[in-house]
Amino acid sequence: MAPYVLDDTRKGQHNKEKARREENKRIDKNLEKERRIYLRTKRLLVLGADESGKRTIVNQMRYLHVKCTQEEKTHYMLISKQKFFETRCQQDGIFYHIFNVRGQRKESMRKWLQYFSDVTAIIFVVDSSSYDMVSREDNETNRLHESLNLFSTIWNYRWLLDIPVFLFLNKQDLLAEKVLAGKSKIEDYFPEFAHYTTHQKSEPGEDLRVTKAKHFIVEEFLKITTASGGERICLFHFTCAVDTESILRGLRRV
Missing domain, CATH: 1.20.5 (Single alpha-helices involved in coiled-coils or other helix-helix interfaces)
Structure with a gap:
Protein backbone atom coordinates (compact mmCIF):
# COMPACT_ATOMS: atom_id res chain seq x y z
CA MET A 1 0.00 0.00 0.00
CA ARG A 40 -3.84 54.86 -20.85
CA THR A 41 -5.37 56.75 -17.94
CA LYS A 42 -5.39 60.53 -17.64
CA ARG A 43 -5.75 61.53 -14.01
CA LEU A 44 -6.95 65.13 -13.94
CA LEU A 45 -7.06 67.23 -10.77
CA VAL A 46 -9.50 70.13 -11.11
CA LEU A 47 -8.56 73.08 -8.90
CA GLY A 48 -9.65 76.69 -8.50
CA ALA A 49 -11.30 79.12 -6.13
CA ASP A 50 -14.92 78.65 -5.07
CA GLU A 51 -17.56 79.50 -7.67
CA SER A 52 -15.05 79.49 -10.52
CA GLY A 53 -17.14 76.92 -12.39
CA LYS A 54 -15.19 73.76 -11.51
CA ARG A 55 -18.26 71.63 -10.94
CA THR A 56 -19.90 72.73 -14.18
CA ILE A 57 -16.74 71.94 -16.13
CA VAL A 58 -16.55 68.44 -14.59
CA ASN A 59 -20.20 67.89 -15.55
CA GLN A 60 -19.37 69.00 -19.09
CA MET A 61 -16.54 66.48 -19.17
CA ARG A 62 -19.02 63.77 -18.22
CA TYR A 63 -21.40 64.97 -20.92
CA LEU A 64 -18.64 64.80 -23.52
CA HIS A 65 -18.15 61.14 -22.57
CA VAL A 66 -21.86 60.35 -22.39
CA LYS A 67 -21.53 57.32 -24.70
CA CYS A 68 -19.12 55.70 -22.30
CA THR A 69 -19.44 54.11 -18.88
CA GLN A 70 -19.41 56.78 -16.19
CA GLU A 71 -18.95 56.51 -12.48
CA GLU A 72 -18.74 59.10 -9.72
CA LYS A 73 -17.62 58.33 -6.19
CA THR A 74 -17.31 60.45 -3.09
CA HIS A 75 -14.16 60.07 -0.99
CA TYR A 76 -12.91 61.48 2.29
CA MET A 77 -9.26 62.13 3.14
CA LEU A 78 -9.05 61.00 6.75
CA ILE A 79 -6.08 63.13 7.80
CA SER A 80 -7.41 66.42 6.39
CA LYS A 81 -11.11 65.44 6.66
CA GLN A 82 -11.49 66.76 3.12
CA LYS A 83 -14.25 65.63 0.78
CA PHE A 84 -13.56 65.07 -2.91
CA PHE A 85 -15.32 63.60 -5.90
CA GLU A 86 -13.82 61.14 -8.37
CA THR A 87 -15.43 60.85 -11.79
CA ARG A 88 -14.38 57.99 -14.07
CA CYS A 89 -15.14 57.75 -17.75
CA GLN A 90 -13.65 56.33 -20.93
CA GLN A 91 -13.51 57.36 -24.55
CA ASP A 92 -11.52 56.16 -27.57
CA GLY A 93 -9.49 53.78 -25.42
CA ILE A 94 -8.46 56.53 -22.99
CA PHE A 95 -9.54 56.33 -19.35
CA TYR A 96 -10.20 59.53 -17.43
CA HIS A 97 -10.14 59.90 -13.65
CA ILE A 98 -11.24 63.41 -12.74
CA PHE A 99 -10.78 64.63 -9.15
CA ASN A 100 -12.63 67.66 -7.78
CA VAL A 101 -12.00 68.63 -4.17
CA ARG A 102 -14.69 70.51 -2.28
CA GLY A 103 -13.70 73.71 -0.47
CA GLN A 104 -10.40 74.85 -1.93
CA ARG A 105 -8.88 77.50 0.32
CA LYS A 106 -5.21 78.39 0.37
CA GLU A 107 -5.00 77.73 4.11
CA SER A 108 -6.25 74.14 3.86
CA MET A 109 -4.82 73.04 0.50
CA ARG A 110 -1.37 72.30 1.87
CA LYS A 111 -2.91 69.54 4.00
CA TRP A 112 -4.23 67.50 1.09
CA LEU A 113 -2.43 68.48 -2.15
CA GLN A 114 0.19 65.78 -1.61
CA TYR A 115 -2.52 63.13 -2.04
CA PHE A 116 -2.64 64.01 -5.75
CA SER A 117 1.08 64.13 -6.53
CA ASP A 118 0.70 61.39 -9.18
CA VAL A 119 -1.95 63.07 -11.36
CA THR A 120 -1.31 63.45 -15.09
CA ALA A 121 -2.27 67.12 -15.21
CA ILE A 122 -3.89 69.91 -13.24
CA ILE A 123 -6.80 71.92 -14.62
CA PHE A 124 -6.96 75.24 -12.80
CA VAL A 125 -10.28 77.04 -13.31
CA VAL A 126 -10.52 80.82 -13.02
CA ASP A 127 -13.64 82.97 -12.87
CA SER A 128 -12.43 85.66 -15.26
CA SER A 129 -15.37 87.90 -14.39
CA SER A 130 -14.60 88.00 -10.66
CA TYR A 131 -12.25 91.01 -10.75
CA ASP A 132 -14.87 93.19 -9.01
CA MET A 133 -16.21 90.59 -6.57
CA VAL A 134 -15.29 89.58 -3.03
CA SER A 135 -14.99 86.16 -1.47
CA ARG A 136 -18.06 84.85 0.33
CA GLU A 137 -15.76 83.42 3.00
CA ASP A 138 -14.78 86.80 4.44
CA ASN A 139 -16.74 89.27 2.30
CA GLU A 140 -13.50 91.22 1.85
CA THR A 141 -10.90 89.42 -0.28
CA ASN A 142 -11.05 90.21 -3.99
CA ARG A 143 -11.96 86.95 -5.75
CA LEU A 144 -9.53 87.33 -8.63
CA HIS A 145 -6.71 88.15 -6.20
CA GLU A 146 -7.73 85.08 -4.21
CA SER A 147 -7.56 82.98 -7.35
CA LEU A 148 -4.09 84.34 -8.17
CA ASN A 149 -2.84 83.54 -4.67
CA LEU A 150 -4.32 80.06 -4.86
CA PHE A 151 -2.69 79.47 -8.23
CA SER A 152 0.66 80.62 -6.86
CA THR A 153 0.37 78.13 -4.00
CA ILE A 154 -0.38 75.29 -6.40
CA TRP A 155 2.26 76.24 -8.95
CA ASN A 156 5.00 76.40 -6.32
CA TYR A 157 3.88 73.44 -4.22
CA ARG A 158 6.81 71.03 -4.02
CA TRP A 159 4.75 67.86 -4.57
CA LEU A 160 3.37 69.16 -7.88
CA LEU A 161 6.42 70.77 -9.49
CA ASP A 162 6.63 68.28 -12.40
CA ILE A 163 2.93 68.24 -13.24
CA PRO A 164 1.72 70.32 -16.23
CA VAL A 165 -0.99 72.90 -15.55
CA PHE A 166 -3.82 73.92 -17.86
CA LEU A 167 -5.42 77.27 -17.11
CA PHE A 168 -9.12 77.44 -17.96
CA LEU A 169 -9.99 81.15 -18.01
CA ASN A 170 -13.66 80.55 -17.43
CA LYS A 171 -16.84 82.65 -17.63
CA GLN A 172 -15.63 84.60 -20.66
CA ASP A 173 -19.26 85.46 -21.49
CA LEU A 174 -19.73 87.22 -18.14
CA LEU A 175 -16.39 89.00 -18.45
CA ALA A 176 -17.39 90.37 -21.87
CA GLU A 177 -20.73 91.57 -20.51
CA LYS A 178 -19.07 93.48 -17.67
CA VAL A 179 -16.38 95.04 -19.85
CA LEU A 180 -18.81 96.19 -22.52
CA ALA A 181 -21.30 97.52 -19.95
CA GLY A 182 -18.53 99.77 -18.57
CA LYS A 183 -20.07 100.02 -15.10
CA SER A 184 -17.29 98.11 -13.35
CA LYS A 185 -13.79 98.94 -14.56
CA ILE A 186 -10.90 96.54 -14.11
CA GLU A 187 -8.47 99.38 -13.35
CA ASP A 188 -10.46 100.19 -10.21
CA TYR A 189 -9.34 96.83 -8.80
CA PHE A 190 -6.11 96.29 -10.78
CA PRO A 191 -4.62 99.79 -11.34
CA GLU A 192 -1.95 98.44 -13.71
CA PHE A 193 -4.67 97.63 -16.25
CA ALA A 194 -4.97 101.35 -17.08
CA HIS A 195 -1.54 101.22 -18.76
CA TYR A 196 -1.80 97.70 -20.15
CA THR A 197 -1.61 97.05 -23.90
CA THR A 198 -1.76 93.77 -25.78
CA HIS A 199 -0.60 92.73 -29.22
CA GLN A 200 -2.96 89.76 -29.27
CA LYS A 201 -5.50 89.69 -32.07
CA SER A 202 -9.22 89.71 -31.29
CA GLU A 203 -11.38 86.71 -32.06
CA PRO A 204 -13.81 87.21 -34.95
CA GLY A 205 -16.54 89.57 -33.76
CA GLU A 206 -14.80 90.26 -30.45
CA ASP A 207 -14.55 93.81 -29.14
CA LEU A 208 -10.99 95.06 -28.60
CA ARG A 209 -11.87 95.99 -25.02
CA VAL A 210 -12.75 92.38 -24.29
CA THR A 211 -9.54 91.16 -25.92
CA LYS A 212 -7.51 93.51 -23.75
CA ALA A 213 -9.31 92.44 -20.57
CA LYS A 214 -9.02 88.69 -21.04
CA HIS A 215 -5.35 88.80 -22.00
CA PHE A 216 -4.52 91.06 -19.07
CA ILE A 217 -6.07 88.52 -16.71
CA VAL A 218 -4.28 85.53 -18.22
CA GLU A 219 -0.96 87.39 -18.14
CA GLU A 220 -1.40 88.02 -14.41
CA PHE A 221 -1.40 84.25 -13.97
CA LEU A 222 1.45 83.65 -16.39
CA LYS A 223 3.62 86.08 -14.42
CA ILE A 224 3.52 83.54 -11.60
CA THR A 225 4.72 80.74 -13.87
CA THR A 226 7.60 82.73 -15.38
CA ALA A 227 8.77 84.01 -12.00
CA SER A 228 9.69 80.48 -10.93
CA GLY A 229 11.73 79.77 -14.09
CA GLY A 230 12.20 76.22 -15.34
CA GLU A 231 10.57 74.43 -18.26
CA ARG A 232 7.32 73.34 -16.65
CA ILE A 233 4.31 73.39 -18.98
CA CYS A 234 1.46 75.86 -18.46
CA LEU A 235 -1.09 76.29 -21.24
CA PHE A 236 -4.20 78.45 -21.10
CA HIS A 237 -7.59 78.27 -22.72
CA PHE A 238 -10.53 80.69 -22.66
CA THR A 239 -13.72 78.87 -21.70
CA CYS A 240 -17.36 79.29 -20.92
CA ALA A 241 -18.41 76.41 -18.67
CA VAL A 242 -21.89 76.14 -20.18
CA ASP A 243 -20.43 76.02 -23.71
CA THR A 244 -19.61 72.38 -24.43
CA GLU A 245 -17.52 73.20 -27.49
CA SER A 246 -15.21 75.55 -25.57
CA ILE A 247 -14.63 72.86 -22.93
CA LEU A 248 -13.96 70.25 -25.62
CA ARG A 249 -11.36 72.49 -27.27
CA GLY A 250 -9.66 72.91 -23.92
CA LEU A 251 -9.66 69.17 -23.14
CA ARG A 252 -8.06 68.37 -26.47
CA ARG A 253 -4.98 70.20 -25.24
CA VAL A 254 -4.74 68.26 -21.98
Whole structure:
Protein backbone atom coordinates (compact mmCIF):
# COMPACT_ATOMS: atom_id res chain seq x y z
CA MET A 1 0.00 0.00 0.00
CA ALA A 2 2.92 2.34 0.64
CA PRO A 3 3.72 2.97 -3.09
CA TYR A 4 0.15 3.97 -3.72
CA VAL A 5 0.20 6.36 -0.78
CA LEU A 6 3.44 7.87 -2.11
CA ASP A 7 1.96 8.27 -5.59
CA ASP A 8 -1.12 9.97 -4.18
CA THR A 9 1.08 12.32 -2.19
CA ARG A 10 3.14 13.24 -5.24
CA LYS A 11 -0.01 13.67 -7.29
CA GLY A 12 -1.43 16.01 -4.66
CA GLN A 13 1.78 18.02 -4.59
CA HIS A 14 1.81 18.20 -8.38
CA ASN A 15 -1.77 19.47 -8.43
CA LYS A 16 -0.96 22.11 -5.81
CA GLU A 17 2.09 23.25 -7.78
CA LYS A 18 0.04 23.42 -10.97
CA ALA A 19 -2.68 25.42 -9.23
CA ARG A 20 -0.04 27.77 -7.80
CA ARG A 21 1.47 28.37 -11.26
CA GLU A 22 -1.95 29.01 -12.75
CA GLU A 23 -2.78 31.44 -9.95
CA ASN A 24 0.53 33.28 -10.51
CA LYS A 25 -0.23 33.51 -14.24
CA ARG A 26 -3.68 34.90 -13.46
CA ILE A 27 -2.22 37.49 -11.08
CA ASP A 28 0.49 38.47 -13.58
CA LYS A 29 -2.13 38.79 -16.32
CA ASN A 30 -4.31 41.03 -14.15
CA LEU A 31 -1.32 43.15 -13.15
CA GLU A 32 -0.33 43.60 -16.78
CA LYS A 33 -3.91 44.53 -17.67
CA GLU A 34 -3.99 47.09 -14.85
CA ARG A 35 -0.59 48.44 -15.96
CA ARG A 36 -1.84 48.96 -19.53
CA ILE A 37 -4.98 50.68 -18.24
CA TYR A 38 -2.87 52.87 -15.95
CA LEU A 39 -0.70 53.96 -18.88
CA ARG A 40 -3.84 54.86 -20.85
CA THR A 41 -5.37 56.75 -17.94
CA LYS A 42 -5.39 60.53 -17.64
CA ARG A 43 -5.75 61.53 -14.01
CA LEU A 44 -6.95 65.13 -13.94
CA LEU A 45 -7.06 67.23 -10.77
CA VAL A 46 -9.50 70.13 -11.11
CA LEU A 47 -8.56 73.08 -8.90
CA GLY A 48 -9.65 76.69 -8.50
CA ALA A 49 -11.30 79.12 -6.13
CA ASP A 50 -14.92 78.65 -5.07
CA GLU A 51 -17.56 79.50 -7.67
CA SER A 52 -15.05 79.49 -10.52
CA GLY A 53 -17.14 76.92 -12.39
CA LYS A 54 -15.19 73.76 -11.51
CA ARG A 55 -18.26 71.63 -10.94
CA THR A 56 -19.90 72.73 -14.18
CA ILE A 57 -16.74 71.94 -16.13
CA VAL A 58 -16.55 68.44 -14.59
CA ASN A 59 -20.20 67.89 -15.55
CA GLN A 60 -19.37 69.00 -19.09
CA MET A 61 -16.54 66.48 -19.17
CA ARG A 62 -19.02 63.77 -18.22
CA TYR A 63 -21.40 64.97 -20.92
CA LEU A 64 -18.64 64.80 -23.52
CA HIS A 65 -18.15 61.14 -22.57
CA VAL A 66 -21.86 60.35 -22.39
CA LYS A 67 -21.53 57.32 -24.70
CA CYS A 68 -19.12 55.70 -22.30
CA THR A 69 -19.44 54.11 -18.88
CA GLN A 70 -19.41 56.78 -16.19
CA GLU A 71 -18.95 56.51 -12.48
CA GLU A 72 -18.74 59.10 -9.72
CA LYS A 73 -17.62 58.33 -6.19
CA THR A 74 -17.31 60.45 -3.09
CA HIS A 75 -14.16 60.07 -0.99
CA TYR A 76 -12.91 61.48 2.29
CA MET A 77 -9.26 62.13 3.14
CA LEU A 78 -9.05 61.00 6.75
CA ILE A 79 -6.08 63.13 7.80
CA SER A 80 -7.41 66.42 6.39
CA LYS A 81 -11.11 65.44 6.66
CA GLN A 82 -11.49 66.76 3.12
CA LYS A 83 -14.25 65.63 0.78
CA PHE A 84 -13.56 65.07 -2.91
CA PHE A 85 -15.32 63.60 -5.90
CA GLU A 86 -13.82 61.14 -8.37
CA THR A 87 -15.43 60.85 -11.79
CA ARG A 88 -14.38 57.99 -14.07
CA CYS A 89 -15.14 57.75 -17.75
CA GLN A 90 -13.65 56.33 -20.93
CA GLN A 91 -13.51 57.36 -24.55
CA ASP A 92 -11.52 56.16 -27.57
CA GLY A 93 -9.49 53.78 -25.42
CA ILE A 94 -8.46 56.53 -22.99
CA PHE A 95 -9.54 56.33 -19.35
CA TYR A 96 -10.20 59.53 -17.43
CA HIS A 97 -10.14 59.90 -13.65
CA ILE A 98 -11.24 63.41 -12.74
CA PHE A 99 -10.78 64.63 -9.15
CA ASN A 100 -12.63 67.66 -7.78
CA VAL A 101 -12.00 68.63 -4.17
CA ARG A 102 -14.69 70.51 -2.28
CA GLY A 103 -13.70 73.71 -0.47
CA GLN A 104 -10.40 74.85 -1.93
CA ARG A 105 -8.88 77.50 0.32
CA LYS A 106 -5.21 78.39 0.37
CA GLU A 107 -5.00 77.73 4.11
CA SER A 108 -6.25 74.14 3.86
CA MET A 109 -4.82 73.04 0.50
CA ARG A 110 -1.37 72.30 1.87
CA LYS A 111 -2.91 69.54 4.00
CA TRP A 112 -4.23 67.50 1.09
CA LEU A 113 -2.43 68.48 -2.15
CA GLN A 114 0.19 65.78 -1.61
CA TYR A 115 -2.52 63.13 -2.04
CA PHE A 116 -2.64 64.01 -5.75
CA SER A 117 1.08 64.13 -6.53
CA ASP A 118 0.70 61.39 -9.18
CA VAL A 119 -1.95 63.07 -11.36
CA THR A 120 -1.31 63.45 -15.09
CA ALA A 121 -2.27 67.12 -15.21
CA ILE A 122 -3.89 69.91 -13.24
CA ILE A 123 -6.80 71.92 -14.62
CA PHE A 124 -6.96 75.24 -12.80
CA VAL A 125 -10.28 77.04 -13.31
CA VAL A 126 -10.52 80.82 -13.02
CA ASP A 127 -13.64 82.97 -12.87
CA SER A 128 -12.43 85.66 -15.26
CA SER A 129 -15.37 87.90 -14.39
CA SER A 130 -14.60 88.00 -10.66
CA TYR A 131 -12.25 91.01 -10.75
CA ASP A 132 -14.87 93.19 -9.01
CA MET A 133 -16.21 90.59 -6.57
CA VAL A 134 -15.29 89.58 -3.03
CA SER A 135 -14.99 86.16 -1.47
CA ARG A 136 -18.06 84.85 0.33
CA GLU A 137 -15.76 83.42 3.00
CA ASP A 138 -14.78 86.80 4.44
CA ASN A 139 -16.74 89.27 2.30
CA GLU A 140 -13.50 91.22 1.85
CA THR A 141 -10.90 89.42 -0.28
CA ASN A 142 -11.05 90.21 -3.99
CA ARG A 143 -11.96 86.95 -5.75
CA LEU A 144 -9.53 87.33 -8.63
CA HIS A 145 -6.71 88.15 -6.20
CA GLU A 146 -7.73 85.08 -4.21
CA SER A 147 -7.56 82.98 -7.35
CA LEU A 148 -4.09 84.34 -8.17
CA ASN A 149 -2.84 83.54 -4.67
CA LEU A 150 -4.32 80.06 -4.86
CA PHE A 151 -2.69 79.47 -8.23
CA SER A 152 0.66 80.62 -6.86
CA THR A 153 0.37 78.13 -4.00
CA ILE A 154 -0.38 75.29 -6.40
CA TRP A 155 2.26 76.24 -8.95
CA ASN A 156 5.00 76.40 -6.32
CA TYR A 157 3.88 73.44 -4.22
CA ARG A 158 6.81 71.03 -4.02
CA TRP A 159 4.75 67.86 -4.57
CA LEU A 160 3.37 69.16 -7.88
CA LEU A 161 6.42 70.77 -9.49
CA ASP A 162 6.63 68.28 -12.40
CA ILE A 163 2.93 68.24 -13.24
CA PRO A 164 1.72 70.32 -16.23
CA VAL A 165 -0.99 72.90 -15.55
CA PHE A 166 -3.82 73.92 -17.86
CA LEU A 167 -5.42 77.27 -17.11
CA PHE A 168 -9.12 77.44 -17.96
CA LEU A 169 -9.99 81.15 -18.01
CA ASN A 170 -13.66 80.55 -17.43
CA LYS A 171 -16.84 82.65 -17.63
CA GLN A 172 -15.63 84.60 -20.66
CA ASP A 173 -19.26 85.46 -21.49
CA LEU A 174 -19.73 87.22 -18.14
CA LEU A 175 -16.39 89.00 -18.45
CA ALA A 176 -17.39 90.37 -21.87
CA GLU A 177 -20.73 91.57 -20.51
CA LYS A 178 -19.07 93.48 -17.67
CA VAL A 179 -16.38 95.04 -19.85
CA LEU A 180 -18.81 96.19 -22.52
CA ALA A 181 -21.30 97.52 -19.95
CA GLY A 182 -18.53 99.77 -18.57
CA LYS A 183 -20.07 100.02 -15.10
CA SER A 184 -17.29 98.11 -13.35
CA LYS A 185 -13.79 98.94 -14.56
CA ILE A 186 -10.90 96.54 -14.11
CA GLU A 187 -8.47 99.38 -13.35
CA ASP A 188 -10.46 100.19 -10.21
CA TYR A 189 -9.34 96.83 -8.80
CA PHE A 190 -6.11 96.29 -10.78
CA PRO A 191 -4.62 99.79 -11.34
CA GLU A 192 -1.95 98.44 -13.71
CA PHE A 193 -4.67 97.63 -16.25
CA ALA A 194 -4.97 101.35 -17.08
CA HIS A 195 -1.54 101.22 -18.76
CA TYR A 196 -1.80 97.70 -20.15
CA THR A 197 -1.61 97.05 -23.90
CA THR A 198 -1.76 93.77 -25.78
CA HIS A 199 -0.60 92.73 -29.22
CA GLN A 200 -2.96 89.76 -29.27
CA LYS A 201 -5.50 89.69 -32.07
CA SER A 202 -9.22 89.71 -31.29
CA GLU A 203 -11.38 86.71 -32.06
CA PRO A 204 -13.81 87.21 -34.95
CA GLY A 205 -16.54 89.57 -33.76
CA GLU A 206 -14.80 90.26 -30.45
CA ASP A 207 -14.55 93.81 -29.14
CA LEU A 208 -10.99 95.06 -28.60
CA ARG A 209 -11.87 95.99 -25.02
CA VAL A 210 -12.75 92.38 -24.29
CA THR A 211 -9.54 91.16 -25.92
CA LYS A 212 -7.51 93.51 -23.75
CA ALA A 213 -9.31 92.44 -20.57
CA LYS A 214 -9.02 88.69 -21.04
CA HIS A 215 -5.35 88.80 -22.00
CA PHE A 216 -4.52 91.06 -19.07
CA ILE A 217 -6.07 88.52 -16.71
CA VAL A 218 -4.28 85.53 -18.22
CA GLU A 219 -0.96 87.39 -18.14
CA GLU A 220 -1.40 88.02 -14.41
CA PHE A 221 -1.40 84.25 -13.97
CA LEU A 222 1.45 83.65 -16.39
CA LYS A 223 3.62 86.08 -14.42
CA ILE A 224 3.52 83.54 -11.60
CA THR A 225 4.72 80.74 -13.87
CA THR A 226 7.60 82.73 -15.38
CA ALA A 227 8.77 84.01 -12.00
CA SER A 228 9.69 80.48 -10.93
CA GLY A 229 11.73 79.77 -14.09
CA GLY A 230 12.20 76.22 -15.34
CA GLU A 231 10.57 74.43 -18.26
CA ARG A 232 7.32 73.34 -16.65
CA ILE A 233 4.31 73.39 -18.98
CA CYS A 234 1.46 75.86 -18.46
CA LEU A 235 -1.09 76.29 -21.24
CA PHE A 236 -4.20 78.45 -21.10
CA HIS A 237 -7.59 78.27 -22.72
CA PHE A 238 -10.53 80.69 -22.66
CA THR A 239 -13.72 78.87 -21.70
CA CYS A 240 -17.36 79.29 -20.92
CA ALA A 241 -18.41 76.41 -18.67
CA VAL A 242 -21.89 76.14 -20.18
CA ASP A 243 -20.43 76.02 -23.71
CA THR A 244 -19.61 72.38 -24.43
CA GLU A 245 -17.52 73.20 -27.49
CA SER A 246 -15.21 75.55 -25.57
CA ILE A 247 -14.63 72.86 -22.93
CA LEU A 248 -13.96 70.25 -25.62
CA ARG A 249 -11.36 72.49 -27.27
CA GLY A 250 -9.66 72.91 -23.92
CA LEU A 251 -9.66 69.17 -23.14
CA ARG A 252 -8.06 68.37 -26.47
CA ARG A 253 -4.98 70.20 -25.24
CA VAL A 254 -4.74 68.26 -21.98
